[in-house]
Amino acid sequence: MELRQLQYFVAVAEEGGFSRAAERLHIVQAAVSQQIARLERELGVTLFDRSTRHVRLSNAGELLLSEARAVLAAAHQVRQVAADIVTGKEGILHLGAVQGPGDRIHRLLSELAVIAPRLQVRLHRLGLVERLAAVQSGELDAALVRALTEAPQVELLPLWSDPLFVALPASHPLAAEPVLRVEQLAGLPLRLAPRDHNPPFHDLIVEAMREAGAEPLLGPPFTALLDTLTAIGSSAPSWTVFYQVTELPSLPRVAIRALAAPTLITSLAVPPGLPTPGVRHLLEAIALTSGTGL
The missing domain is CATH 3.40.190.10 (Periplasmic binding protein-like II)
Incomplete structure (x- = not known):
């Protein structure tokens, strides 16, 4: 069973015919008919009643339509989550943290939640040496550090x-x-x-x-x-x-x-090169909060 077969099945059901479904899908009608027939053989049921002038869902088709829509919606969600991970809007950001005056970290994370509400942040409170080693190894995406001017295999971005x-x-x-x-x-x-x-x-x-x-x-x-x-x-x-x-x-x-x-x-220690999407969102949050006493 292929997702496109379910997509064709839903299109025929919603459009009430193979030709209109083909127009909606921008493919030839023969391709729609062929894939629906293959799907019926694989499922062992007849999805449409073709005995009348209009294509109608069979009893089995009516029962399976909602399931097909659910599968297509789930597939769409998977694609959306994957796209959000690529852009940094969703995923997990591992951040080495320090304590700061005025509850600085919490204000920063609140702004980050506005920018990327589905990006989960995991705070890791480690010693300085452990923080830097975790950035170098990729265990942390970034780490806040104080008073540090240079460190091997990391880039330091001064923040405040x-x-x-x-x-x-x-x-x-x-x-x-x-x-x-x-x-x-x-x-x-x-x-x-x-x-x-x-x-x-x-x-x-x-x-x-x-x-x-x-x-x-x-x-x-x-x-x-x-x-x-x-x-x-x-x-x-x-x-x-x-x-x-x-x-x-x-x-x-x-x-x-x-x-x-x-x-x-205080600087942000990151791996050398272009920052990851999650780190870019973090830097954006820092920039937006820099004028509020962050």
Whole structure:
């Protein structure tokens, strides 16, 4: 049984004759008659009553017509889904995610849902090294990364930048400044996570200080944010730098101030070459939300 045979069967039933069905299908009448006859032989039933001047559905034809229409509708749906997958309007987008201020990811995904409502997004929260490896291997279609300027076998598309914040003792004279520069803090021990925990962010801060003519004075390592802030407020003077993920914390004896520079750039890591349709829709969503504080 072929789909075209069902298509011819439905056309004859709806048009009430072989010649009108042939006109509708833009083929010769003989081809319609031949395929209907083949379908009847394969099914072992007579689909049309040809004993009158008008072609009428037989009892078997009436019962099978709705089934034939359902098969043709299903085939059309398969073609439509396949076309949507090719254009990126349907399918699955595997995205390596990071947390961001203002529920950034959720706003981005909401815009993407408007652009491609049938595109399913699977978020994968992995470490930086795992995220990049998954993009390189094709396990992820794309991944959000912070502070990274280059990586092997991936292309980095800068998306947005976020400010950085400084935490220092509220009693320190620099706490009176609303905005601080890294060179002003050079005399205080810096609580920074070891480089192997987050190489791009570690390098961003160290290089910014050196570019400003200051060598970082490394103090106790940064651990969890609240633990580090608590230590800053209760022990010998020191400072740390961090980016906002949720609301800015508020702790006694700790001052949170904006850092003038550098800023934290978030990029989209994708395989080299032309982006896939799903990634193109993601970039479109990012562009549309860039003016709304994304």
